Amino acid sequence: MEQLNWGELPFGYVKTDYNVRCYYRNGQWGELEVSSDENISLHIAATALHYGQESFEGLKAFMGKDGRIRLFRWQENAKRMRNSAVGIRMAEVPDDIFIAAIQKVITLNKRFVPPYGSGASLYLRPLLIGSGPQVGVKPANEYLFLMFVTPVGPYFKEGFKPVKMKLEREYDRAAPLGTGHIKVGGNYAASLNSLHKAHEQGYASALFLDAKEKKYIDEAGPANFFGIKNNTYITPHSHSILPSITNMSLVEIAQEMGLKVERRSIEIGELSSFEEAGACGTAAVISPIGQIDDLSTGQSFVYSKDGEAGPISTQLYKRLQAIQTGDMPDTHGWIEFVD
Ligand SMILES: Cc1ncc(COP(=O)(O)O)c(C=O)c1O
Known part of the structure; x- marks a missing residue:
């Protein structure tokens, strides 16, 4: 080869x-x-x-x-x-x-x-x-x-850097009582126009809103969303998002780092109060979010002014990655060896 x-x-x-x-x-x-x-x-x-x-x-x-x-x-x-x-x-x-x-x-x-x-x-x-x-x-x-x-390859070739996202006001990915909570192809077909448009507009991804009220954050394309403030890791509770295994793991790591964890609805307005924000999933572990634009109101929520990820997101990312590669001991029983 x-x-x-x-x-x-x-x-x-x-x-x-x-x-x-x-x-x-x-x-x-x-x-x-x-x-x-x-x-x-x-x-x-x-x-x-x-x-x-x-x-x-x-x-x-x-x-x-x-x-x-x-x-x-x-x-x-x-x-x-x-x-x-x-x-x-x-x-x-x-x-x-x-x-x-x-x-x-x-x-x-x-x-x-x-x-x-x-x-x-x-x-x-x-x-x-x-x-x-x-x-x-x-x-x-x-x-x-x-x-x-x-x-x-490594997801971040240029290093662990924050990305820009937009709030999705035009498309829904999954219906309120639909199939958003399971990993079936239809959800991804339904997201393609949204993601294509977001990329064309220069965004790494779109942040979907809840399809019923359009008031709450659902998830970030093929990744869950989290925000950090007041030493608390906050991630949406919603039937229409995929239960991310990365998110599940970050919740436990956050608790070990001494953070509180809240799984609850996140209203759009609350975005302005977060100190850090990120998208998490298998592909990247964490994509730090530097800015979220709401094109319908012209409002921007900014989490990074210097092009660097926040300290808590960075710690979470490093710890989870270290467990996956065996650089840190696996105290959770998350790792199985292939023999
Ligand atoms: C819609 C969606 N949300 C979240 C995730 C992240 O899930 P995981 O951490 O299990 O990869 C994925 C990727 O599988 C996804 O496709």
Whole structure:
């Protein structure tokens, strides 16, 4: 293989050697299969194609200084994928198949695990789709669970720097009693115009508001939102946001750092009182937010004037990253080794 430049890898697809697959047929899951084909053969009437029966996950594996590959909280991803399956009436992937797929796909693609210290990691993409045919709006009788991996570069190539976001006033990502709390493709399709427009306007992302009242912060594109003030970590409580595993972990780290934690509604007006703000998710751990613009009122909420992230966000970021790479002891039982 030509040598990959680990530090320059984008957050994108790089072909690896193998992926793994498992089919659900006649009411049961089959054996895990290994494939080197990047394509799948799918029935033209598969429900994934017509009715959006699809869910995906995203998690990372990290090479430690000790040469051991670490997985971060895979059980939470497995659980979330089961919730997604229940939410759109798909067959649930049992945890033993989920972890067997992870172990196999990493072991077979070991040469793509970026080295310790490169800032890069191996991104795992589990996917569950309705593969069986239906013409009426009904769930499929057959499902395909697959997992591929791709090495991804460090998210912040120029360092951990704050980004600009805009309040989204034009589009909703998820309905109040819809599917925002699960990780299904339809939510992402619904966010594409918003994110495209935000990028065109020079923003890193858009901050979605609650779809019912348009008064509260929901989440930041594919990441949860948090604000910090008065030594308190505050993050929205909402049915229409995805329960982020990174956010869940930052909440615990924040408490260990002596911060209070509040999970509650955040009104737009409260943005002006935060000392720091950030977006959190697997891709970046934390994207510090330097400024949020409300284009409908012309108001800007500014969290960084010097182009640097705030001290608490920086601490949170460093601690979580250190646990993931094994530089700090894992006192929570979040890490599992791939052998
Ligand atoms: C909509 C949305 N919110 C939040 C997150 C962050 O979740 P996690 O920390 O589990 O990656 C993601 C990414 O998975 C996402 O797609």
